[in-house]
Amino acid sequence: MTVVHEPGAPGADVLRRQDPELAEVLLAELARQSTTLQLNAAENFTSPAVLAALGSPLANKYAEGYPGARYHGGCELVDVAERIAVDRARTLFGAVHANVQPHSGSAAVLAAYAALLRPGDPVLALDLAHGGHLTHGSPAHLSGRWFAFTGYGVDPDSGLVDYVGVRELARARRPRAIVCGSICYPRHLDYALFREIADEVGARLIVDAAHPAGLVAGGAAPNPVPYADVVCATTHKVLRGPRGGMVLCGAELAERVDRAVFPCTQGGAQMHTIAAKAVAFGEAAAPAFTTYAHQVVANARVLAAGLAAEGMTVLTGGTDTHLIAVDPAPLGVDGRTARSRLAAAGMVLDCCPLPRGNGRGLRLGTAAVTTQGMGEREMARIAGLLAGAVRGRGDGARTRQDVRELAAAFPPYPGCPYPG
Structure with a gap:
């Protein structure tokens, strides 16, 4: 299907007059995107409605905190925007609670760790050499410095996750959490089996659904929400929204997740991005x-x-x-x-x-x-x-x-x- 676009871009004319140097950069980037094939698995094209929200006056508003409990005045309308985004995310993914403030998928994962773990806790995640993400224990990332990660792998012949190996490692390491997700795994993950393994060893299950979230929203991939303690995701990629993240969880962890996002790991919410997320969630529900x-x-x-x-x-x-x-x-x-x-x-x-x-x-x-x-x-x-x-x-x-x-x-x- 093709995204419907409206002609005309008054913002472009303003930028050309005020800052022609930067306008040329933006026009050149549009030309690059329009004359090449974008086959990056982590990228997509947002709709003009999403871009309009990103360029809206909500970009001017400082809004630390959450709707009804901000640290700044004048947040009545951005509160409405965030509540819309939260309600749409909850409905779209069948989640009890949604936090739409994370600035990125990595920020969402870090918030999940902050909510569930303490420094030094053992964690199981897909080995980086087998497709795990930077936030899944890389020594260059805070996750690898703060927590004791052990990597599980894929079968070297089939390339499929070695679930027997995951269970054996879980029994041996007794992790505080198991992270389920990858940046280059092309198959559906068995969330029910990961849940079973996590329950067997008393671990929390964190699903990093940065890549499949959009497919989940469109009914083209299994939903991890019923199985995970916390689901982290991006709002771009297949979901086709603005660059950003979100965290989904049940009522038990809602307050801990919210506090882990703000004030633990982030400051003020980007209200223009949250509004753009709301637009994307609405589009994904159609x-x-x-x-x-x-x-x-x-x-x-x-x-x-x-x-x-x-x-x-x-x-x-x-x-x-x-x-x-x-x-x-x-x-x-x-x-x-x-x-x-x-x-x-x-x-x-x-x-x-x-x-x-x-x-x-x-x-x-x-x-x-x-x-x-x-x-x-x-x-x-x-x-x-x-x-x-x-x-x-x-x-x-x-x-x-x-x-x-x-x-x-x-x-x-x-x-x-x-x-x-």
Whole structure:
């Protein structure tokens, strides 16, 4: 499905007059997004309504605290906006409580730790080398410095989570919490089994649903809320909202989660972003978003099959989600080289770790191109363009032109110099 966009952007005209230097940067970025293929699994295109909320007067308001209990005056209307966002998030995900203030997915995860853990507590999470996130115990992150993380892994042959290994590690380590989530796992996670393992060892279950949250909202992925003590998520990616995070939980942990977000880990809420989240939650509750979410998955499966047919190794043999992880080694290149060649051809994506410590692969996603209106036919074409660019054969200029023409046929913001 295609996002509907309204023509005209008065904000662009104001910025051109007042700050032409920065206006040129924004216009150049729109040109980049409009002439290349956005295959980054963590990115999407928001609607003009979301962007309008981001650029609204709510950006001026300081609002530390929560609705009805702010540390600043003049918060009557932003209180309404936040309550709308909270109510829509709760309804969308079937959660008892929602905190929509986290500035990012990482901030949401940090708040979950602050609510449930104490420094030094043992925690189980997916090993970073197997697709765990920075917040899942990296020594470069506060999580790895404050808590004693042990990483579980995926089976080196299938690429699927080794649930037997998770249970064995949980029994051995007796963690205070188990973190369930990944930045490059293309299959649905077994939340019920993670819950069973957590209960067996007396651990809290934290689900980091940064990637699948949008699919959950659209009914295209299982909902972790009934199984987790706390669910952390981003509001961008497939959910197609502004860059930000949220935390979902039950009544038992509501106050602890709220205090963990503010005042423990954050200051004033970004009210313009919270309003934009409310808009996105409202859009995700519409029937059209359900159609979109399922099309995202259908597109990912076609793209994965196309890449396998071109000779790449598709991790786990396919995908259940918007995300695809592949090893380009059969085409004679490593992940970083492949990414560079793809960038030169106008296809934007990321690297990801490969099982068995075999270097880096490629991580792709179909959320953004699906928002632009592309379907299975375009995914088959993208697979061919991508494989050709990775091989580095033929006319690179011709491939870049083919990418440009495909992108031009599905502009993200038609009729706008840039949205806002």
